[in-house]
Amino acid sequence: MRFSGLRVLREGLTGNKGWTPHWRDPEPKAEYDAIIIGGGGHGLSTAYYLAKKHGLTNIAVLEKGYLGGGNVGRNTTIVRANYGMEGNSQFYSHSLKLWEGLEQDLNYNAMMSQRGVLMLCHSDGQRDAFARRGNMMAAQGDDAELLSAQSVRQMLPYLDFENTRFPIYGGLLHRRGGTARHDAVAWGYARGADQRGVDLIQQCEVTGIDIENGVVKGVQTTRGAIRAKKVGVVVAGRSSQVAAMAGMRLPIESHVLQAFVTEGLKPVIDHVISFGMGHFYISQSDKGGLVFGGDLDFYSSYAARGNMPMMEHVMEAGMTLMPMIGKAKVLRSWGGIMDMTPDGSPIIDKTETKGLFINCGWCYGGFKAVPGSGDAFAHLMATGEHHTAAAAYRLDRFRIGAGLMDEEATGSQHNLH
Amino acid sequence: MRIDCPICGLRDRREFYYQGAASMLARPAPGTGVDVWDDYLHLRDNPAGALEELWHHDAGCGSWLVVTRDTRTHEISKVALAADTKQAMGALS
Ligand SMILES: Cc1cc2nc3c(=O)[nH]c(=O)nc-3n(C[C@H](O)[C@H](O)[C@H](O)COP(=O)(O)OP(=O)(O)OC[C@H]3O[C@@H](n4cnc5c(N)ncnc54)[C@H](O)[C@@H]3O)c2cc1C
Ligand SMILES: [Zn+2]
Numbered sequence: 001m002r003f004s005g006l007r008v009l010r011e012g013l014t015g016n017k018g019w020t021p022h023w024r025d026p027e028p029k030a031e032y033d034a035i036i037i038g039g040g041g042h043g044l045s046t047a048y049y050l051a052k053k054h055g056l057t058n059i060a061v062l063e064k065g066y067l068g069g070g071n072v073g074r075n076t077t078i079v080r081a082n083y084g085m086e087g088n089s090q091f092y093s094h095s096l097k098l099w100e101g102l103e104q105d106l107n108y109n110a111m112m113s114q115r116g117v118l119m120l121c122h123s124d125g126q127r128d129a130f131a132r133r134g135n136m137m138a139a140q141g142d143d144a145e146l147l148s149a150q151s152v153r154q155m156l157p158y159l160d161f162e163n164t165r166f167p168i169y170g171g172l173l174h175r176r177g178g179t180a181r182h183d184a185v186a187w188g189y190a191r192g193a194d195q196r197g198v199d200l201i202q203q204c205e206v207t208g209i210d211i212e213n214g215v216v217k218g219v220q221t222t223r224g225a226i227r228a229k230k231v232g233v234v235v236a237g238r239s240s241q242v243a244a245m246a247g248m249r250l251p252i253e254s255h256v257l258q259a260f261v262t263e264g265l266k267p268v269i270d271h272v273i274s275f276g277m278g279h280f281y282i283s284q285s286d287k288g289g290l291v292f293g294g295d296l297d298f299y300s301s302y303a304a305r306g307n308m309p310m311m312e313h314v315m316e317a318g319m320t321l322m323p324m325i326g327k328a329k330v331l332r333s334w335g336g337i338m339d340m341t342p343d344g345s346p347i348i349d350k351t352e353t354k355g356l357f358i359n360c361g362w363c364y365g366g367f368k369a370v371p372g373s374g375d376a377f378a379h380l381m382a383t384g385e386h387h388t389a390a391a392a393y394r395l396d397r398f399r400i401g402a403g404l405m406d407e408e409a410t411g412s413q414h415n416l417h
Numbered sequence: 418m419r420i421d422c423p424i425c426g427l428r429d430r431r432e433f434y435y436q437g438a439a440s441m442l443a444r445p446a447p448g449t450g451v452d453v454w455d456d457y458l459h460l461r462d463n464p465a466g467a468l469e470e471l472w473h474h475d476a477g478c479g480s481w482l483v484v485t486r487d488t489r490t491h492e493i494s495k496v497a498l499a500a501d502t503k504q505a506m507g508a509l510s
Contacts, residue, residue, distance in 0.1 A: 240463035249456070251461070252463055254463055299470070300438075300470065300488045302465040302488045303490065309429075309431050398459040399452070399459070414461070415436060415437050
């Protein structure tokens, strides 16, 4: 089934009776060429690119719950490539380019909206750092504009510019950044993978990894043993536990990050705005709800719900930045479990077990990475070589002390990222 | 979440600063080699369940505590002074 304007029109006139399921619901086979553990955004995009770019179609994605039920459907949907840090910057640039062609490629409406991401700055030092970051982005062919306080004021007159603690000095505008409908991204990749023959197997939890003489042989699941020559672990907040099945310890702590949504309002916020000093970022969804979030809870957690102190902190930060949102009612909040690395950057690598690959540590920023990560991980699993865009995401960078990718400049310490 | 500080009693979580798994108390000797230090500094057990962790009562008595907390429910089963834990570790080794 292909989507088109004509099809939508025809279905609309015939009671929408012609739509069919977007993917099959196959029984697991006894053996595959490759298995992906985890049916989140990254797992599904990996399967899609393995099939599309590398012709590997005898593969399965094993998901313990349902497709898209993890963090891919729990995030605040921000897509951007404004990192400006060696190794990370190139990767997110690559990922954003894939986002820009994604809907055509998948024939799926992911509601990709390049509404612009504005990061505010509040001191001379921060402005200088943003200028440097913007230059790096521009130099690698991406877009970045340094805005004065006056320009920001014209663009977003509703912000509190005279804030005593964090007066607004300007901002770095990244026009190609924005948001995308997170569930649709998972569904689009799932459908694309399924159409290329990939078995998407839900309600199938991996409970063990079979290894013989240092070579992976397959996995144990709640639906029986499945053999495979290659296994990719892409399980977001559960990376430590699945890696432990292969006898590995990872440089990861799982932490919860919360998100909040208000009642639907008329359009008021046109961009994604981030207020780093106050740990707050906000955008408005297509349904009108203000979608916002802040910091991690900063202690290990597998409870997919938030806590009150951080909730209070986020609300305070929001009120500080834009007092106008104070009367909006918060309808929902939730939390997602993320695997935090000591330097805040991800890992895409081989492991010491032959045929076993790992893709983890996406911290609070892995939604924007979904296309790039799938592309890079598929490349690694298919060819055994690191994709150039993700070549810095090595597992051993902590041990050897070289190439730490320290986004926040807080050092290689878990509880600071 | 509330933490029962052995010195101050039951206090709001906001009085405490979190440092991570209490495995940090078992600091390796200098010169133990790269792998041991990598393990100590970066690798984690990261269980979904009971975890011993370090909390600092920085807005209270200033003690470092070893808090045993279930990472799924945030239920706290034990709180001890890190100094006592460290001393017990010394007695063992
Ligand atoms: C509140 C919040 C806001 C965020 N905001 C943003 C944002 O604005 N922009 C951004 O770029 N990023 C954001 N992120 C981060 C982003 O959501 C994650 O980094 C990313 O979604 C993680 O990758 P994933 O989609 O593959 O994970 P998931 O969707 O969680 O996929 C992992 C899957 O693995 C499955 N699994 C786990 N264990 C097993 C097992 N043993 N067997 C089988 N399956 C298993 C899980 O059920 C799950 O479906 C946010 C995260 C949160 C929580
Ligand atoms: Zn105390």
